[in-house]
Amino acid sequence: xxxxxxxxxxxxxxxxxxxxxxxxxxxxxxxxxxxxxxxxxxxxxxxxxxxxxxxxxxxxxxxxxxxxxxxxxxxxxxxxxxxxxxxxxxxxxxxxxxxxxxxxxxxxxxxxxxxxxx
Amino acid sequence: xxxxxxxxxxxxxxxxxxxxxxxxxxxxxxxxxxxxxxxxxxxxxxxxxxxxxxxxxxxxxxxxxxxxxxxxxxxxxxxxxxxxxxxxxxxxxxxxxxxxxxxxxxxxxxx
Numbered sequence: 001x002x003x004x005x006x007x008x009x010x011x012x013x014x015x016x017x018x019x020x021x022x023x024x025x026x027x028x029x030x031x032x033x034x035x036x037x038x039x040x041x042x043x044x045x046x047x048x049x050x051x052x053x054x055x056x057x058x059x060x061x062x063x064x065x066x067x068x069x070x071x072x073x074x075x076x077x078x079x080x081x082x083x084x085x086x087x088x089x090x091x092x093x094x095x096x097x098x099x100x101x102x103x104x105x106x107x108x109x110x111x112x113x114x115x116x117x118x
Numbered sequence: 119x120x121x122x123x124x125x126x127x128x129x130x131x132x133x134x135x136x137x138x139x140x141x142x143x144x145x146x147x148x149x150x151x152x153x154x155x156x157x158x159x160x161x162x163x164x165x166x167x168x169x170x171x172x173x174x175x176x177x178x179x180x181x182x183x184x185x186x187x188x189x190x191x192x193x194x195x196x197x198x199x200x201x202x203x204x205x206x207x208x209x210x211x212x213x214x215x216x217x218x219x220x221x222x223x224x225x226x227x228x229x
Contacts, residue, residue: 006161032215043206043221044162093161097215105150105210107217109161 003027004096006110013084014118021079021113023094029074030096034107035067038091050077084117091115121145124207124220133229137194141207141220144188148209148218151183153192156204156222165205166192197227 003026013019023033031052036044048069050056056069066088068080077096081088091114095107124141131137139153150169154162166181168174168190174181180193190209194201207220 002164004161034216041224043219046216049215091159095161105215105217106152106164106167108164109154112159112161114159 002098002108004094004108004110006094006113008113009111010114010116012116012118015085016083019081019084019115021081021092021094021115023077023079023096023110025075025096025108028096028098030077030098031074032097033071033077034095034097035069035077035079036093036095038093038112044093047079081115084115086117089115089117119144120221121218122207122209122220125223126221128224128226130226130228131197133197133199133227135197135227137197137201137225137227139192139194139205139207139223139225141190141209142188143190143209143218145211146185146188147211149212150210151181151190152208152210152217153179153181154206154208155201156206158203162206199227199229202226 005024007022033050035047047062048056048058050069050071052071058064071077091112093112095109122143153166155165156162168181168183171183171185178195182191204222204224206222208217210217
């Protein structure tokens with residue numbers, strides 16, 4: 001159980017285009033999903049926390065107009081990188097928090113999406 | 119000072135060795151402690167979860183939390199080459215949604 005999928009697994013795009021990444025919880029409902037960015041040989045950097053049906057909460061320094069997050073259902077959140085530039089190239093990972101009474105807040109991670117902007 | 123400190127390694131040990139991975143933290147308010155394993159170019163995979171102090175064992179893995187010392191450990195017994203990965207500790211305050219991660223330790227098990 002607790003499987004999270006991401007699509008696409010990798011994407012190459014031209015500078016100036018927008019890219020959408022989907023994150024789905026496959027076998028559980030997730031009221032909260034998280035989006036991270038990871039640079040090579042570094043730890044995870046939280047970008048935003050997304051609660052179903054409400055606006056995402058962005059971490060300091062993350063441009064909300066650049067990284068659009070939508071959490072329209074209990075099993076789907078999307079991250080759109082708008083007007084992507086080469087510096088946006090990175091590994092983007094989502095996670096979902098299991099929605100159970102008294103839960104530990106454990107997050108289950110997707111496999112990640114590698115974005116390369118040319 | 120970072121909230122969570124983790125030696126980034128790299129750590130290289132022979133197959134069959136016992137591996138000890140550690141994190142220290144500064145805020146005693148952390149209540150939930152997790153260890154994740156991340157293979158190259160993959161998302162992190164939850165290995166162990168512990169609430170408050172104590173030990174937890176799952177197969178070859180043992181997680182320990184010492185809240186008095188603000189120190190958590192992950193032990194891997196009979197290490198295998200397939201255990202080669204980056205191990206991330208993570209922790210959370212009571213009532214918080216966000217996890218605070220360590221920097222991750224790169225581990226290599228040599229056959």
